[in-house]
Amino acid sequence: MEYVDILTSASFWAAAIRIATPLIFGVLGALICERAGVLNLGIEGIFVVGAMTGWMAVWLGADLWTGVAVAAGCGAVFGLLHGILTVPLGLSQHVSGLGITLFATAVSYFTYRTALPNVSSPPRIEAFQPLDVPGLSDLPFIGPALFQQTPMTFLALALVLVVGFVLYRTPLGLAIRAVGDNPAAVEAQGLSVYGLRIGAVMVGSALMALGGAFLTMSAFDAFFFGMINGRGWICIALVVFASWRPGKALLGAVLFGAFDAFQIRLQNEVGGAIPSQIFLMIPYVLSIVALVIVARKADYPRALLQPYFRGQR
């Protein structure tokens, strides 16, 4: 059976995880923001910022990890902007987030065009190469699927553990979960609501930018317009699918990656008979279906979208 062959091939799962990597970064970032009570619809634009700045830093001569750091830093700056607008100023999180997406995308394109006014084909950089883990990479099936990924994929997987640990095992995580549920509780315990929320949005945005950076520095080796292509929005949906839990977020991202990898292979199998757009649609349709099933019972952070003003009841 061809379909079973696809699903059991190591290269299929390697592709699924590769496709999932930027989503893992993005969904973790969105999760941190929302756990603190702030919806960050700037995600799509922050992906673009991460993709552009990370790539450009390397193109200008920095090494790859410095590029990653630059991307994260630039993401955090846009996070700071979103945080200031929505937390102390209490603007609508939807409006501010969409504004950040438009602004961040435009600034990135503008910078790219200004730096490279006369290029027709995007310049390439020396991107991350798959990491060969001695021993593990040679394991049958698991080796090629898991251990022939680039270092950024391992970083994403490690971050799932880190975010889970911080949220559920440390005082900081406790405070973040509390501030997304009832900011008054945090204030009454002498902690700063604004500090926690802005900090969470900045860290979350930095992770989102890493998702973008993965695209230009691992998956591809160049930056081009429109390359984010809605990945940020998928992350916003995946957070709901994951019920704001890091482990489930990983599952959701890999599931989406698997759908996407599957449709690519399906196109090769039966591509002649059915228009390719139908296949492109599959992961999105399945995400919506999964979301409808899961989201009905979703346990939202209670203070999500609600600005907090001190002393107001």
Add this chain to the structure above:
Amino acid sequence: MAQEDHEREMSQNLLLALDSITKRFGDLIANKDVSLDLHAGEIVALLGENGAGKTTLMNILFGHYVAEEGAVRVRGWNGDMHVLEPGAPHAALDAGIGMVHQHFTLAENLSGLENIVLGTESLWAMRFSRSKARAKLESLMEASGLEVDLDVRVSRLAVGERQRVEILKALYRDARILVLDEPTAVLTPQESESLFATLKKLSSQGLGIIFISHKMAEVLGHSDRVAVLRSGEIVADLATSICDRQMLADLMVGHSVEAVQRTPGNPGKPLLVLDKVSAGEGREALDHVSLTLRRGEIIGLAGVSGNGQSTLQQLISGLIPATSGTLKLEGKPLPAKASAAIRQGVARIPEDRHHDGIVGSMSVASNLVIEEIRRPAYQRFGLLRYGAIKRRAEAAIKAYDIRCPGAKARARLLSGGNIQKIVLARTLDQHPALVLAAQPSRGLDVGATAEVHRRLLEARDRGAGVLLISEDLDELFQLSDRIAVIHRGHLSEPIRTEELDKSSVGLMMAGHELKKEEAA
């Protein structure tokens, strides 16, 4: 000599001093030159009407607000009195002040334990020690008698348990001063008693306790000293032992409050006739209810909430249809349509006045005319006549003494008492045939309650029939000509108030059958 010793001891026991606190919000003076002391081992009640500035004062103490003038001094851990940094909740916490807000400040997605340790350890610590926290909390629970399951998510805890978590939160931080804002507002009478027993115990262990209240009984029963706040000023600071109910009520309101006296009614022809009406479903369903309400009388409907009262309200308001039986107002069937009910003269004073009584984002004026907006007086060719609406609003604001910044102010910014006055003005000024009043004085202060009662009696004397649904037996006995009891959707035969006593009504509310001879 003895006197001096006493004074010195008292001053060493002094835990907290508020010195001449003044706080303004724009033109409004919320607190004016307020001074208050608290000593170790003492329970002080802060008594005042809604809006007297009690909560504002405590929010200044806790650093949520900054006072324009005055200072808060607390005894430091080294034994000296020092000035508390204003506007800093963490400073108040560090000084040993614990506050239990009226609206609990708990994160519901966390357990009790997590809520309690929140903020007590450095945010940059790699992990927190649950076992150490648990050990400390268990000894605290033992010492205070505050038992609560620490590992259950707060969302699953009952209100009383949440309050215990709040108190433990303060004790966990070694609070020496405990402030509780309207702590019994959400508790059952039994829970309130056990709360005050706990407070007594804590004060005997050396804590200073302030509780805010507008209920005279608990102030008299459970405090050592009472400070009365009126319009932002302390008007009395007395030992509770020398106070009585009337005196405190007068101090609170500023003039003597006379409880409204009901004169014998003069019942006329039958107005509202329910004949074997069934409606609704589930626990609140009405089961073959019959009732005859006459013009010029008030029938009080007693019952524990959730026994069919809300179905009855919705039925008479025209929001739901009867499944069987007939419902007539002055001989005409009352259809299941709210606008028809209003046209036929049903005035509705809903139980949840904030939610069902007003449209919060609309102006006071709009709320006052909303039921009559189709009348030619307020619209012409489908366009609103703002002049007429404004005149109507200004007249009502004056007649009902609605305290608001103006007719254009948004209704939700008003206090509960003033919102109720809007509802009263809107409904009663239409000279309704039937007044359906559900919990009309719940949550209102003494003055506003008296006003509501006066207006209801006035409506009755004008010839309206009033159906008064209340859980407050005092209110029912004070106003009703006859009282009926609702229990599990069954309605008892109304009995003249003079022939009843509170304990027998209490028994009927709990489901006991009562014979007429027994009641007499």
